[in-house]
Amino acid sequence: MKITEIEATPLRIPNVSSKANDGAQETIIVKIHTDAGITGIGEVDASPYMVKAVLEAPSSHNWSLSFEDLLIGENPLDVERLWDKMYQGTMYTGRRGLVIHAIGAVDFALWDIAGQALGRPVYELMGGPRREAVIPYASVHPAIATLPETERRTHELMERVLEMGYRAVKLQLVYGDIYTDADIVRLVRMARQTVGDQMTFMIDVGYRWTDSKAAIQTVRQLEDCNLYFVETPLRMDDLDGYARLAEAVTTRIAAAELLASRWEALDLMDRGKVDVIQPDVSRAGGLTECLRIAKLADDRGLLCIPHAWKSGLTVAAEIHLSAAACNVPLIEFMVPELWPSIIRSELVEPEFTPRNGVIDLPKASGLGVRLNEDIARKLAWPAAQKTAT
Numbered sequence: 312m313k314i315t316e317i318e319a320t321p322l323r324i325p326n327v328s329s330k331a332n333d334g335a336q337e338t339i340i341v342k343i344h345t346d347a348g349i350t351g352i353g354e355v356d357a358s359p360y361m362v363k364a365v366l367e368a369p370s371s372h373n374w375s376l377s378f379e380d381l382l383i384g385e386n387p388l389d390v391e392r393l394w395d396k397m398y399q400g401t402m403y404t405g406r407r408g409l410v411i412h413a414i415g416a417v418d419f420a421l422w423d424i425a426g427q428a429l430g431r432p433v434y435e436l437m438g439g440p441r442r443e444a445v446i447p448y449a450s451v452h453p454a455i456a457t458l459p460e461t462e463r464r465t466h467e468l469m470e471r472v473l474e475m476g477y478r479a480v481k482l483q484l485v486y487g488d489i490y491t492d493a494d495i496v497r498l499v500r501m502a503r504q505t506v507g508d509q510m511t512f513m514i515d516v517g518y519r520w521t522d523s524k525a526a527i528q529t530v531r532q533l534e535d536c537n538l539y540f541v542e543t544p545l546r547m548d549d550l551d552g553y554a555r556l557a558e559a560v561t562t563r564i565a566a567a568e569l570l571a572s573r574w575e576a577l578d579l580m581d582r583g584k585v586d587v588i589q590p591d592v593s594r595a596g597g598l599t600e601c602l603r604i605a606k607l608a609d610d611r612g613l614l615c616i617p618h619a620w621k622s623g624l625t626v627a628a629e630i631h632l633s634a635a636a637c638n639v640p641l642i643e644f645m646v647p648e649l650w651p652s653i654i655r656s657e658l659v660e661p662e663f664t665p666r667n668g669v670i671d672l673p674k675a676s677g678l679g680v681r682l683n684e685d686i687a688r689k690l691a692w693p694a695a696q697k698t699a700t
């Protein structure tokens with residue numbers, strides 16, 4: 312079997328808001344076609360137009376090769392070898408950021424092809440399932456409003472998540488200077504009271520603090536709330552600040568959603584001393600790289616809990632990662648009922664629906680989802696853009 316074509320299509324909902332804190336307003340679908348008639352699909356959480364440019368740029372020289380030169384004619388079953396070939400062949404322009412994100416989309420698609428070709432779900436090819444079901448944590452974000460209104464919405468969202476049967480929930484408190492640290496403490500206490508003691512409960516404060524002392528003071532005030540982790544308390548490149556915070560509190564400190572490659576993850580684990588590494592399967596370099604990151608975390612006795620805010624295709628990839636790695640106890644799950652984007656809720660078939668708070672492992676071959684081609688056609692950019700204006 313040989314790779315014959317790489318196809319990259321940006322998708323975009325008609326009314327994208329640049330103010331929305333929402334990763335599912337657009338995506339890019341990458342299809343890898345083969346001469347065996349099998350097509351694999353992948354997705355990236357980065358600007359779809361920039362990723363398309365990366366995937367379609369011609370070769371510049373031997374250290375800046377095109378994806379076409381790197382992949383056409385290759386055996387798609389050589390997934391890990393091809394990851395290394397793409398990394399090595401793009402090192403002049405790549406190594407981090409967009410090029411690693413783009414490699415990740417190709418990597419998803421290669422795993423999908425391998426699974427389909429062998430008639431097995433991807434987690435079986437990644438070392439075999441270590442659990443029968445995966446636990447999604449509901450990721451919720453009360454929109455910015457007055458403080459009493461935010462309190463009301465937070466309470467309401469927590470009650471809904473409880474009613475829906477989730478076993479774990481993350482409250483996103485990404486408010487910058489709008490609320491004080493005391494407001495944040497109050498919101499977290501109220502949310503913990505609403506969900507009760509049994510729920511696994513964590514918060515994401517979206518790079519709130521610029522100095523580690525401020526973060527330490529607030530996280531210490533929240534120690535009795537039994538938070539499973541506090542996500543992205545400090546700016547992403549303040550690795551020494553992360554280390555000071557992680558050493559000063561007992562609550563787990565988590566980060567990594569922005570990272571690309573295991574080398575950035577190693578810096579965050581070894582210098583930043585985080586307790587939970589959170590690579591995004593659609594940003595860090597795909598399933599191959601996330602499995603490597605999970606293993607590096609396991610060597611250090613750390614948890615790996617992937618970040619995800621895209622379509623059901625990324626959810627599928629998270630499920631395979633959690634199934635195959637021993638230290639991935641939870642996956643991030645943007646609850647479709649709470650996020651109106653059609654990309655999040657309908658782009659693939661089947662969409663994964665938790666029952667009793669868990670998602671059973673998919674049994675279908677490959678990633679286990681198909682693209683809803685009608686919706687993909689409708690949202691294809693720039694066509695969708697033209698329709699909207």
Ligand SMILES: [Mg+2]
Pocket residue numbers: 515517542543568
């Ligand atoms: Mg986050």
